[in-house]
Amino acid sequence: MSGVSVGERLRAIRRQKGLSLHDVEARSKLEFKASVLGAYERGERAISVPRLLRLAEIYEVPAHQLLPRAHEVEINLTERPEAEAGLTIDLTRLQHSDEPEAEVLRRYAETIQLQRQDFNGRLLTIRRDDVRVLAAVLGTRPEELTERIDRLGLRALALGPGA
Numbered sequence: 001m002s003g004v005s006v007g008e009r010l011r012a013i014r015r016q017k018g019l020s021l022h023d024v025e026a027r028s029k030l031e032f033k034a035s036v037l038g039a040y041e042r043g044e045r046a047i048s049v050p051r052l053l054r055l056a057e058i059y060e061v062p063a064h065q066l067l068p069r070a071h072e073v074e075i076n077l078t079e080r081p082e083a084e085a086g087l088t089i090d091l092t093r094l095q096h097s098d099e100p101e102a103e104v105l106r107r108y109a110e111t112i113q114l115q116r117q118d119f120n121g122r123l124l125t126i127r128r129d130d131v132r133v134l135a136a137v138l139g140t141r142p143e144e145l146t147e148r149i150d151r152l153g154l155r156a157l158a159l160g161p162g163a
Contacts, residue, residue: 005068007043013059013066014041016118028058065117086127087146088156099152101138108134123156 014024014037021034032055039045047055056063094105109124118124126134128142135145149155 005043006047006066007041009066009068010037010047010055011041013061017059018122019059024055024058028054032058086125086129086131087149088123088125089149089154090156091122091124093154097152097154101148101152104138105134105149105154108137 014021019027021037024032024037025034032051036045040047052066053063056066059066089105089109091109094102094109097105108130109126112118112124112126112130131142131145135142138145140148146155
């Protein structure tokens with residue numbers, strides 16, 4: 001397991017949590033300097049097991065999630081074209097929705113989060129293939145499902161690069 005692949009995983013989890021390097025520095029009360037975190041993420045500096053465990057506490061994730069998965073060769077942090085992305089659901093609004101489809105959408109979103117090991121918790125991108133499956137489960141067409149999610153106000157606004 002290379003330092004670069006560990007670093008990529010550290011960066012991916014930090015970004016999923018919506019934190020900047022300086023946010024982590026502040027959250028750790030200067031225990032982790034932003035420059036050192038950046039060096040870990042770039043694979044320029046090795047992280048010790050005790051430091052990795054402490055970082056997991058700060059990120060509020062199980063420690064093993066900070067390590068690359070066996071099948072991961074590279075984490076793609078570039079944005080996908082909208083046509084491939086499907087749609088992004090605001091999970092906060094979904095949790096507060098009383099609509100009949102909301103419970104099905106919540107269960108499906110939880111399953112996807114578990115599969116992806118996504119710890120963001122606020123937004124979830126439903127990929128195009130998942131939209132088709134979810135539409136079938138709800139007995140509708142994909143475009144009707146997307147329109148329904150829009151009407152329910154569950155679709156998150158698209159964020160630009162670096163947002």
